[in-house]
Amino acid sequence: MGRKGSHSEQFRLEACKLVNEQGYSIIEASKQLDVPYNTLWNWLARYGPRLTAGPESDQQPPDDPALLKSRIRELEKQVHRLEMEKEILKKATAYFAQEQT
Numbered sequence: 408m409g410r411k412g413s414h415s416e417q418f419r420l421e422a423c424k425l426v427n428e429q430g431y432s433i434i435e436a437s438k439q440l441d442v443p444y445n446t447l448w449n450w451l452a453r454y455g456p457r458l459t460a461g462p463e464s465d466q467q468p469p470d471d472p473a474l475l476k477s478r479i480r481e482l483e484k485q486v487h488r489l490e491m492e493k494e495i496l497k498k499a500t501a502y503f504a505q506e507q508t
Contacts, residue, residue, distance in 0.1 A: 414442070422447055423454045430485035432492060 414422075425436040426447070437447045 419450045420454055423451050426451060428481075430481060430488055432488070 422436060422440055422442065425431040425439070426433055431439070433444060433447055433451065436442075437444045440447070
């Protein structure tokens, strides 16, 4: 039997926030936290909706320009990170396709 339940719920929620709010990929977050990828994936499936769905989720986005600018910066960082990951995957695919021929 595994170490089921060895991490506190607070730890699990904070791990999910790394991915959902701070833009880490699941792989990056799992390496940083020394948690297996599949474990973090399961936590995201379990806790993810709770992180994003709250009493505020039915309301309009905030009108505070500072909050909006902060959110835009976060999203721009995430887009940049995802574009880099996509390029890495393209190069890896081309490399391994070339290796097979």
